[in-house]
Amino acid sequence: MQLGYIGFEVGDVDAWRRLFTEVIGLMPAGENADGSVGFRMDERTQRLFLREGQAEDVCAIGLCADGTEEYAATLARLTTNNVEFEIMDATAANARGVERLVQLSGPYGVPIELATPLQAAKTPFTPRYPGEEWLIGDLGIGHILLLVPDKAVMSRFLVDCFGFRYSNTGKGPWNGVEDAEVDFLNCNARHHSLAPATVGQRLPQLVGHFMLERKTVDGVGLTYDRVREDGLHVTNELGRHTDGALSFYAQTPSGFDFEIGTEGFQVDDDWEVVELKSYSNWGHAFHPAPSPTWP
Ligand SMILES: [Fe+2]
Known part of the structure; x- marks a missing residue:
């Protein structure tokens, strides 16, 4: 499985479009049938999308199964765990750039979508800034840190229903929070694709x-x-995380942050789960935003 795509519901689509294309360097993919606008990172039709609205939050966490067998097995797991889901029609799936799609609401209303497979784009991928490539492949596009009242509830849901595994847990200081608690969960070799956190x-x-x-x-x-x-407001300067990633954080127009990184660890069957006591080896100097968000 992989974190195949992410959607955000935002008020200022133009500001976000500028962030995605001019600053981060994504390729515009045009408008979808549902009115959302898509962006490309590779040969797939869409990896990120924006929907206009008031939430200023993630509106779709696209977990893409590696084939129809895993897709069917995950639907069975959802049923076993008494999780309700809605099977979406072809138009809705097409707007996400996938063939099959179900939507469901996880703990705390976390908007999760199960999909397979990601559609290949009909036009070549032309990066905005040639030479700055993304590490995707079977790893997915990156990760999302989810702020929830009880991370254990969210993590158990992801383990039971989607087969996520622990890479590390963490408890330590981050951005002015004394004991930020994070579960780093993997669904492939990427160290974490989703990270439920309680602050x-x-x-x-x-x-x-x-x-x-x-x-x-x-x-x-x-x-x-x-x-x-x-x-843009740089929330955390360049630094090296304890999961290996060299990265920085800056603020999106919706208040929360985006992180651009590289060299994050990859896990295998011999990986040992330990509790991290800190999140950075060096750097990541924190600058509180004018309108504070965490982390
Ligand atoms: Fe991160």
């Missing part, structure tokens, strides 16, 4: 941040330069 305070959004992974350090650095030139 001991009431938060306005489900998404803390989303991360997209570059193939190279230069890809991260060149994006960092554009973020600074564009005057």
Whole structure:
């Protein structure tokens, strides 16, 4: 399985479009039948989309099964766990750039979609900034950190219903929070695709941040330069996470952050799950945003 796509419901689509294309360097994919606008990172039709609305939050976490067998097996797991889901029609699936699609609401209303397979685009992929490639393949596009009242509830749901596994747990200081607790969950070799987190305070959004992974350090650095030139708020300067990733964080127009990184660890069957006591080896200097969000 992989985190195949992410959707956000946002108020200022134009500001987001500028962030996605000019700063992050995604390729516009045009408007979908449901009015959402898509963006490409590779040869697939769509990897991120924006929907206009008031939520200022993630509206679709696209978990893509690796084939129809895994898709059917996951539907069976949902049924076994008494999770209700809605089977979407071909038009809705097409708007996501997939063949088959179901939608469901996880704990705390986390909007999850199960899909397979991702459609191949009819036109070639032409990156906005050639040479700055994304690390995707079978790993998915990156990860989402979800801010929830009880991370254990969210993690159990993902383990039971979607077969996620623990890579690490974490309990330590982050961005002014003394004991930020995070479960780093994998659904393939990527160290984490979803990370339920509990930070001991009431938060306005489900998404803390989303991360997209570059193939190279230069890809991260060149994006960092554009973020600074564009005057975006840098929430965390460049740093090295304890999961190996070299990354920085900056604020989206919706208040939460995006993270651009590279060199994150990959896990295998011999991986040992330990509790991390800190989240960074160096760097990631924190600058609170004018309108605070975490992390
Ligand atoms: Fe992250």
